[in-house]
Each structure stands twice: as C-alpha cells, then as structure tokens.
Amino acid sequence: xxxxxxxxxxxxxxxxxxxxxxxxxxxxxxxxxxxxxxxxxxxxxxxxxxxxxxxxxxxxxxxxxxxxxxxxxxxxxxxxxxxxxxxxxxxxxxxxxxxxxxxxxxxxxxxxxxxxxxxxxxxxxxxxxxxxxx
Amino acid sequence: xxxxxxxxxxxxxxxxxxxxxxxxxxxxxxxxxxxxxxxxxxxxxxxxxxxxxxxxxxxxxxxxxxxxxxxxxxxxxxxxxxxxxxxxxxxxxxxxxxxxxxxxxxxxxxxxxxxxxxxxxxxxxxxxxxxxxxxxxxxxxxxxxxxxxxxxxxxxxxxxxxxxxxxxxxxxxxxxxxxxxxxxxxxxxxxxxxxxxxxxxxxxxxxxxxxxxxxxxxxxxxxxxxxxxxxxxxxxxxxxxxxxxxxxxxxxxxxxxxxxxxxxxxxxxxxxxxxxxxxxxxxxxxxxxxxxxxxxxxxxxxxxxxxxxxxxxxxxxxxxxxxxxxxxxxxxxxxxxxxxxxxxxxxxxxxxxxxx
Numbered sequence: 001x002x003x004x005x006x007x008x009x010x011x012x013x014x015x016x017x018x019x020x021x022x023x024x025x026x027x028x029x030x031x032x033x034x035x036x037x038x039x040x041x042x043x044x045x046x047x048x049x050x051x052x053x054x055x056x057x058x059x060x061x062x063x064x065x066x067x068x069x070x071x072x073x074x075x076x077x078x079x080x081x082x083x084x085x086x087x088x089x090x091x092x093x094x095x096x097x098x099x100x101x102x103x104x105x106x107x108x109x110x111x112x113x114x115x116x117x118x119x120x121x122x123x124x125x126x127x128x129x130x131x132x133x134x
Numbered sequence: 135x136x137x138x139x140x141x142x143x144x145x146x147x148x149x150x151x152x153x154x155x156x157x158x159x160x161x162x163x164x165x166x167x168x169x170x171x172x173x174x175x176x177x178x179x180x181x182x183x184x185x186x187x188x189x190x191x192x193x194x195x196x197x198x199x200x201x202x203x204x205x206x207x208x209x210x211x212x213x214x215x216x217x218x219x220x221x222x223x224x225x226x227x228x229x230x231x232x233x234x235x236x237x238x239x240x241x242x243x244x245x246x247x248x249x250x251x252x253x254x255x256x257x258x259x260x261x262x263x264x265x266x267x268x269x270x271x272x273x274x275x276x277x278x279x280x281x282x283x284x285x286x287x288x289x290x291x292x293x294x295x296x297x298x299x300x301x302x303x304x305x306x307x308x309x310x311x312x313x314x315x316x317x318x319x320x321x322x323x324x325x326x327x328x329x330x331x332x333x334x335x336x337x338x339x340x341x342x343x344x345x346x347x348x349x350x351x352x353x354x355x356x357x358x359x360x361x362x363x364x365x366x367x368x369x370x371x372x373x374x375x376x377x378x379x380x381x382x383x384x385x386x387x388x389x390x391x392x393x394x395x396x397x398x399x400x401x402x403x404x405x406x407x408x409x410x411x412x413x414x415x416x417x418x419x420x421x422x423x424x425x426x427x428x429x430x431x432x433x434x435x436x437x438x439x440x441x442x443x444x445x446x447x448x449x450x451x452x453x454x455x456x457x458x459x460x461x462x463x464x465x466x467x468x469x470x471x472x473x474x475x476x477x478x479x480x481x482x483x484x485x486x487x488x489x490x
Contacts (some may be wrong), residue, residue: 050310057194058186063405066312066357067416070408070429082433096432100196127414 038118045119048112055101059114064100068123075133089117139468168334171487173278178211178245178443180204181221181382182402185232185239186256197226198434200403204441205242206455211443216277217453221339221382221400222252222288222347228305230263237267252347252382253288253319253358258305272325280341280446283332285325287361287381302396311357311407316413318326318355319348339386341376349381351390352396354410354418359384371395376449383483386438387455389465390421396467396474397421399454406430406438425476427460434459 052058065071076089083091086107090113094105104112166339183201186194202388208218220240225232233255240247249268251261271286289295294317298304307315321329336342344350351366353359361367371377377395385402386409409426410418428439436458445452450467453474457463 050313057188059194059196060310062310062312063184064407064432066407069413100432100435124414129409 041115041118041123044111045115045117045122048115049119054112055103057102059101061096063099068120071120071124072133073117073121073124074127074130076131078132078134087118093117093120097122104107144260165435174445174447175212175278176213176445177441178208178215178218178441179221179380179382179400180208180218180240180403181400182252182385182404183220183236183239184221184223184226184402184404185236186226187229187231187235188366193232194226197404198239199440200436201236201239203380203436203458204403204456205239207441208443209242209244215443216282217248218243218247218283219250219345219380221345221380222250223254223382223402224264225254225311227302228255228258233263233267245414248284250284250345250347250382251286251288251309254305256288257295257308259302272328278446279293280343280449281336283329283331283342283344285321285329285344285346285350286311286347287321287350288319289322289325290319316358318360318362319358321346321350321367322363326363326366326370329367333370333374336374338374339376340374341378341379341446342371343378343446343451344371345380346381348383349388349397349399350379351392351421352446353384353420354416356413356416357407357410359410359418368392370393378449378451380444380451387427387463387465388421388424389453390423393471396450398465398474400442400453401438401440401455401457403439403441416426423473423475423480425479427457431459 048054049065052060054060057105061113062068071089073089074093079085080087080092083095090108092115093116094108097103098105152430181203184197185201186197188194208215217397224240251264251268251271255264257260265271272384274281274283276282295304298307307313308317310316333342346361348361349359350361350364352361352364371379372395373391375394379395379397380400381397382400382402384399385407386399386404388399389399392396406427408421408429410416427438438457439458440457440460442454442456443454445454447471452464452466455463455465463479465474466476466477467473467479
C-alpha cells in the first residue's frame with residue numbers, strides 16, 4: 001500500500017513538472033486574439049438580431065428589444081411558467097423565433113444561437129447575475 | 135380563431151370595458167360669472183400600428199390584429215369620440231402597400247380621422263405616398279374652444295436625409311430604433327416659424343393641444359425618445375396658459391410637466407418598448423413623475439399594447455388607457471398639484487405582475 005501511494009505521489013509530481021514545463025502562459029497576443037474572436041461573434045450576433053430573414057415574417061429581434069433590452073439574460077436559467085419548466089435563455093430565444101418571428105427553432109449549438117447569446121449578454125455587461133429571478 | 139369570431143369576441147369584451155367609462159361625467163370649471171369657458175369633449179388616439187408587409191398581400195398578423203382591435207373598440211365608444219387621431223407609424227418600412235393597407239383598416243372607423251406622420255411612414259420616399267393619401271404633415275384646427283396643432287417632428291438634418299443612395303437603406307436605418315447610424319429628430323426651423331405664426335392670433339387663455347410623433351422633450355437620445363429642438367418648440371408654447379403635448383413613438387406610458395406644458399404619451403397597437411433605463415449602458419432622462427407600466431408578458435401578444443381615449447376638460451386632458459390583459463389606467467390632470475397623475479397608482483409603483 002505504502003509503495004502504491006509513493007508511486008502515485010511520484011507520478012503526480014512528475015506529471016506536475018511536465019505540465020509546468022509544457023504549460024504556456026497567455027501572452028497579450030493570445031488575449032487580443034481571443035477578444036477579437038469574441039467581438040466578431042458579438043458583431044455577428046447583432047447581425048442575426050437585426051436580420052429580417054431569421055424568422056419567416058420579416059420581424060426582427062430588435063423591433064421589440066432595442067439594444068437587446070428587456071431580454072434580461074442575467075436571470076437565466078429560470079422557471080418559465082409559460083414553458084412549464086426551468087429554461088435557459090437559448091430556449092427563450094427559440095420561443096421568440098418560433099412565435100413573434102414565426103420561424104423555425106434552431107439547434108441549441110447553432111452558431112447563430114451562440115452569436116445571439118453573445119450579443120445579448122454583451123449588451124447587459126456589468127449587470128449582476130441573478131439566476132431564477134422574475 | 136377565425137377573424138369574424140375574433141371580432142365578435144372583442145366586441146363583447148370591449149363592451150364590458152368601455153361602457154362603464156362612457157358613464158364618467160367629466161366636470162369642467164365654470165367661470166366666475168357662471169358662464170362656461172369651453173365644452174368638454176372626448177377623442178381617441180390610435181398609434182404606432184407598424185403594419186409590416188411580408189410579401190404581396192401578406193402582412194405580419196400580430197401587428198394587423200392590434201390595429202384591428204383598436205379600430206373595433208373605438209367604434210364601440212359611447213358617446214362617439216369627436217375625432218380619432220392616428221399618431222404615426224402606420225407602416226413599418228414606409229411602403230405604399232403598408233400605408234394603403236393601414237388606410238383600409240382605418241377606413242372602418244366611424245368617427246372623423248386625423249392623421250399624423252411617423253418616421254416609419256417617411257424615410258422611404260420622404261413621405262410622398264403618405265402625403266398623397268393623407269395631406270399635409272403639419273396643420274392646425276380649432277375644436278370646441280381648443281386650438282389643436284399637429285406637427286411633423288420626425289425630420290432630421292438634410293445632410294443625413296440626402297446622403298443615402300438607396301432609399302430603402304435609409305428607411306431601414308431609421309426604422310431600427312437602436313441603430314447607431316440613425317439621426318436625432320427635429321421639428322426644424324420652417325415648422326417652428328409656421329407654428330409661431332399659427333399661434334400669433336390665438337389668445338393666451340385658449341387651451342392648446344399639440345400632437346407630435348416624437349416627444350417634444352428630451353428623454354433618451356439613443357432611441358430617439360427625443361426631439362433635438364424640443365426647447366425651442368417649448369419656448370413657442372410657453373406663453374400659453376394651458377398647453378398639452380401628446381406624443382407617440384415611445385410605445386409606453388409616459389407623462390411629464392414642464393412649466394405650463396403637460397406631456398402625455400400614447401401606446402402602440404403593435405408591440406411595447408422597454409423603458410430606456412432597462413438598457414443599462416445608456417444615459418436617460420425619464421420624467422420622475424411617470425409611473426411606469428409593468429414589464430410585458432411576451433406569451434400574450436397584445437400585452438402592454440393598447441390605445442387611449444382622452445377627455446378634454448377645462449383645457450386639460452385626461453387619458454384613459456385601454457390595456458388588454460392589464461388593468462386599464464387613467465392618467466388625469468390634477469388641478470391641485472397641476473400635473474398629470476395616475477388616478478390609482480401615483481403614490482406607489484404598480485405591484486409587479488406575476489405572469490411574465
């Protein structure tokens with residue numbers, strides 16, 4: 001038993017050292033690149049948010065939600081009485097696409113969905129998370 | 135539900151909500167010598183229908199139903215309103231098809247209709263089709279001792295107006311409330327000069343009602359809840375003792391008082407807009423006295439939309455908001471505090487709804 005523990009300890013240590021040697025630090029260049037990636041998705045999200053072709057009836061998200069206001073992304077997930085369950089914002093976005101926009105719901109990992117969430121959340125930046133709130 | 139059934143159902147429903155209101159006796163002040171200074175009257179405002187063409191004869195159902203409901207309810211008012219003002223934004227992208235579709239729905243109204251122009255009716259063809267159909271975008275008339283002015287407050291500077299190669303691109307940019315490439319509204323010099331002249335021979339005691347699409351006050355520039363030359367227009371109205379400005383565009387209940395000028399906004403029949411403070415990244419100047427509406431329940435598509443009937447008494451206006459799925463509200467002019475106040479909720483905020 002003692003031997004096994006010793007082996008584990010040793011291998012953990014060696015793993016730690018290897019990782020330390022291999023782990024790269026974030027450079028400013030990395031951070032800039034990732035932020036640029038994020039911002040391009042936010043920008044894409046604004047395009048989807050204002051795209052009359054997202055649904056079938058030319059209605060756009062920003063017709064009712066200028067600057068994504070009153071979407072309260074900070075309150076999700078929450079129990080959505082009208083859906084009868086705890087829902088994420090993506091599910092609520094899909095409800096909006098299916099109803100006011102008379103469109104087809106999209107897959108939850110659809111890049112347009114990611115972009116919409118990025119844009120909506122960015123417009124709410126700085127607001128305290130308050131999941132479950134009504 | 136079929137359309138006919140819907141209309142039948144709304145008729146029954148509205149008879150219930152409107153008839154008691156028609157029994158409201160509006161008192162008006164007698165002069166010291168016992169004579170009456172003016173006659174009370176009622177009118178209605180329907181606004182911001184945003185009829186949106188999908189293709190050919192297909193329009194967005196939801197917005198169509200909002201306007202049709204308001205028209206059906208207005209026709210049930212008893213006594214009949216002296217006139218109905220449409221507050222602008224009949225169409226969404228200023229298309230002839232949208233404006234004609236709106237004119238057809240409004241033609242069912244059985245009271246005289248006055249029209250006001252909104253930016254959604256204007257920025258495609260600079261109002262050409264709208265003006266051919268409805269006439270001048272600014273004018274005045276007298277009604278039962280009140281001088282009534284309708285302004286075109288959605289103009290912007292010529293440089294912006296003329297910089298677009300594609301008129302539809304200009305329209306779409308202006309139609310996006312939050313589009314950063316838009317431009318702030320104004321009444322403009324020409325109309326301000328006209329207004330001065332129009333009011334020249336009006337006694338300072340004559341009550342005035344000014345209709346404008348955008349607020350003639352500065353609330354939030356980001357969404358054009360704003361008129362750039364608001365102060366200059368207010369200056370022209372200042373010498374009159376009783377001025378009421380009624381504006382559209384904001385799709386929500388707002389009211390304010392600046393000097394002798396009482397401000398009231400009207401609802402949209404299409405969809406509600408959030409209050410500017412819900413956008414945490416903007417600076418807004420919402421009037422403190424406004425008791426806000428509840429957040430809309432998107433699952434009930436007429437929630438936080440509506441129209442309003444307005445009693446004019448003693449030269450001041452009382453607003454009766456018809457709000458489907460919400461408690462109707464009355465914002466009336468309180469002669470004691472000399473400001474518009476919600477009859478029920480002024481002292482405390484409306485308790486939040488539990489259904490959103």
